[in-house]
Amino acid sequence: MRDGSNSEIMASINCVTYNHSAFIRQALDSFLMQKTDFEYEILVHDDASTDGTGDIIREYAEKYPDKIRPLIQTENQYSQGIDNISGAFNFPRARGKYIFMCDGDDYFDSPDKLQKQVDYMESHPDCTLCIHSAKIQLMGKAVTERQMRPYRKTTVIKPEEIIDKASGYAMSSMAFPARLVKELPDYYTDCPVGDTPLQLMAAANGYGYYIDEPMSVYRVGVSGSWTAEGKKGNYAKKQQAYYERMKIVYEEFDKATGGRYKAAAMSASNRTYYQTKVNTRDFKEILNPLYQRYYKELTPLTRFFIQFQYRTPGIYHLLRRLVTGSND
Structure with missing residues (x-):
């Protein structure tokens, strides 16, 4: 926080995790390092991990009780047929005006990420999806790095382009107004992945904005991932x-x-x-x-x-x- 005078929560970071004990600390640390002039919260949902991820989350929640709000399941919800964990468990308890997405095996790579995206959306209320480029870490015998860069410059994205695009958006780059998920349409709950319906909802209600700056990291090939x-x-x-x-x-x-x-x-x-x-x-x-x-x-x-x-x-x-x- 740059200034603690504003107690209203502006942003909710939505983090869904399962068996990410090797990565969750880096994710949480990247959320906590954000430099903002507003309050934000960190919503962490652990889907009954078996590798100690839940214990790490509890540790952080005890240390940062004003920031981290954990929900640690005792029974795996995904195996019960709930595909979109965020919509079922995190979105309903979000208190922020904007929601930021990041799975537990990814992380933010800039301390100014929240501030930059909130600043744009606050000054452009018709923007319903703010994204940016991201680094890609390919996991394997040797970790290699690439970049997820759907556009070659900072640009406005028309609704049709959000829907029908050749290159995907990193979920860890996505931010949108919380009002979009107050009521979830059937195409959200019926979708096998969580990011696509959010993008469709954004396209139906406004336009997108892309910042050509890699402010997060997306890991590919993590064991146990979707x-x-x-x-x-x-x-x-x-x-x-x-x-x-x-x-x-x-x-x-x-x-x-x-x-x-x-x-x-x-x-x-x-x-x-x-x-x-x-x-x-x-x-x-x-x-x-x-x-x-x-x-x-x-x-x-x-x-x-x-x-x-x-x-x-x-x-x-x-x-x-x-x-x-x-x-x-």
């Missing part, structure tokens, strides 16, 4: 089920908005379908001329490996086994 768990078992079947649920989400969004964004919603649905085919290497659909637009959106390196695997599968799999030791 992405990592999704690759276990019958991956193709899981990808098909994911697309079918997302298709319903976009249809429900289109209905809820009276068809105002039908073209963008249908395109976003088709892109989701295409991405699942890329993930499962369904070459018939990947190279289908109907989806040429989405093929062109892939990075040059991804397109190279798709063509390499498609044209010379034997050599591709041999090289893959030599490099990674994997038969996939």
Whole structure:
């Protein structure tokens, strides 16, 4: 806090965590380091972690009782069929005017993040989604870093662009007015992921603003994450089920908005379908001329490996086994 005279809570940081004992301290420390001229709170939901994450959260809550508000489950809620933990447990208890998103295995990378995003939204009340670029840490034998940068300069984002975009937004970059989640539409509760419906809700109620500055870090490949768990078992079947649920989400969004964004919603649905085919290497659909637009959106390196695997599968799999030791 730069000035403790304003006791009204301006921002609520929404943190959902499960078995993040290796990361949660860094996340909480990054929340606590924020320099603001307003009050903010940290809402942490732990979904019955089994690795001691809950104990770490309790430790921090005892040390910072005026900042950290924990909710530590004794029974895992995700396994009970609750996909969107934030909407079920954190949004209803948020007291801030704005909500900031960050999972327990990610963290903020700038002490000015909250202040910069709140400043913009306060001076532009029609802005319903404020995001920024983020660093990406690829977890594995060696941690490598990239950048999630959906745009190449600070810019206003039209609603149609929020809905139908080639590059995703880091959840740890997202901030929006809390009024958006006072009543959650069906397409939020029916969605298998939490960030997409929030973006759709923002698009339906205003516009977006992107700050071209990496103010958070998004970890990819963390054991137990939604992405990592999704690759276990019958991956193709899981990808098909994911697309079918997302298709319903976009249809429900289109209905809820009276068809105002039908073209963008249908395109976003088709892109989701295409991405699942890329993930499962369904070459018939990947190279289908109907989806040429989405093929062109892939990075040059991804397109190279798709063509390499498609044209010379034997050599591709041999090289893959030599490099990674994997038969996939």
